[in-house]
Amino acid sequence: MATKVYCRVANCVHWDSNRCTAQEITIAVEGTPSNASAISDRETECETFKKRD
Numbered sequence: 001m002a003t004k005v006y007c008r009v010a011n012c013v014h015w016d017s018n019r020c021t022a023q024e025i026t027i028a029v030e031g032t033p034s035n036a037s038a039i040s041d042r043e044t045e046c047e048t049f050k051k052r053d
Contacts, residue, residue, distance in 0.1 A: 013050045022048045 005020040014022040026047040029036040038044050 007046075009046070009049060011052045012046075013052050014048060015052070020048070024048070 005022075005025060006018055007015055007020040008018065009015055012020075014020050027044055028034070028047050029038045029043055030045045
């Protein structure tokens with residue numbers, strides 16, 4: 001069963017009615033190495049985001 005990923009970024013190509021439709025999702029801590037820790041949700045970013053034309 002697929003995991004439901006909810007998203008509020010309507011201008012992303014993977015967005016469909018508040019759900020992410022990407023095959024894979026990468027989330028990172030902004031501007032840091034791949035093994036970094038976040039202190040709050042505001043420090044994280046979705047690297048899967050692609051702006052809709």
